[in-house]
């Protein structure tokens with residue numbers, strides 16, 4: 001399997017090179033040249049596989065230059081750190097299927113891909129005799145999952161930018177209390193979008209990227225999306241009855257990485273009726289689906305801070321398909337975006353979008369009310385991101401189709417919102433006990449590309 005760029009000007013490369021490249025060198029995002037289509041007998045054969053076996057089957061279709069034994073070993077090592085035997089179990093509460101993605105070491109769905117990517121980087125760097133400086137942006141969860149995935153690894157340094165004061169307190173501590181010498185946290189005075197723009201611009205500075213061997217842990221890295229495709233299959237096999245019937249996935253969305261993984265699964269042939277794109281008040285993507293209005297606004301802070309994003313990185317991957325795989329149209333749209341502040345779509349394109357997606361923006365009052373009422377009805381505590389998806393599913397999926405809601409984080413990461421909703425703090429998993437008492441390290445900087453570049457140059461090994 002070879003990989004191409006959404007901007008169309010790189011020579012196709014294999015999976016291993018795509019993982020190392022991160023952002024494509026022409027500024028685009030990497031995608032497989034083709035998405036394999038699965039027949040029903042393959043789906044049936046996959047139905048009873050363990051999570052790890054399923055991950056191997058899905059990933060080996062895309063990682064064709066990885067020796068099978070090595071890929072298997074990396075998958076087994078990566079998921080050995082999860083606290084649930086099923087890795088991503090599905091629980092049913094009051095008719096809602098909840099796909100719990102928070103049983104990894106940092107209690108969010110990011111662990112599913114980032115524990116794997118950390119081990120994959122280590123493997124590829126050893127094979128090549130190289131070192132890497134990871135540079136990533138986080139609104140709260142990618143950062144700690146990536147740090148945990150590579151802390152203490154010999155040939156890797158990691159620099160994570162988060163928006164100062166805009167993550168939950170626990171999210172910030174999960175990053176800044178990791179004191180391994182290869183870990184560097186930067187709190188930037190700005191928004192997540194500022195952080196992501198700086199990271200992308202460092203990757204687009206090709207001499208800098210090459211000199212410091214930059215690696216990407218954000219979902220700009222194809223391996224992130226790939227690892228997230230697996231749990232759509234896993235959840236489908238636990239829920240669909242009869243086999244072959246359709247389901248809806250409700251996905252709390254910010255950077256469009258998770259829902260794009262669902263889109264890939266759907267294109268591979270998973271019977272998904274619709275992907276439900278659920279947003280908080282940062283609702284550019286909901287406006288896009290419901291009104292065809294993709295116009296940039298300002299980021300507003302919400303109780304689901306990890307989704308406080310305007311410019312969703314992976315949207316570009318979806319546009320590539322919406323524009324019939326025409327990179328010239330993708331280039332045109334992104335060249336005009338900074339000045340126009342919007343991308344326009346034809347009625348025919350919007351009809352295709354609505355064939356695949358439904359969407360709802362959920363506000364703060366609704367989010368808190370959903371955590372509260374869901375707890376009263378079921379005894380189950382939703383985190384505020386998951387609550388956005390559950391509220392949207394309850395409103396929009398009313399025809400009896402099973403709705404699978406992605407539970408993207410553990411509620412203990414967002415105790416303040418949970419206390420507002422149910423009146424008490426959610427029980428803390430062992431990994432968070434006493435985190436406030438631990439020593440921490442973090443550099444506060446302006447959200448300014450040159451200051452951050454200088455910091456990386458000083459610390460890179």
Ligand SMILES: Cc1ncc(COP(=O)(O)O)c(C=O)c1O
Nearest residue numbers: 141254255256257258306385408
């Ligand atoms: C807890 C949580 N839920 C949902 C999202 C949104 O996912 P995505 O950015 O892949 O759309 C994020 C951030 O990525 C998150 O951390």
Ligand SMILES: N[C@@H](CCOP(=O)(O)O)C(=O)O
Nearest residue numbers: 138139140141142218219255
């Ligand atoms: N919500 C994310 C934002 C970054 O998204 P990514 O999937 O591109 O890494 C976060 O928690 O950092």
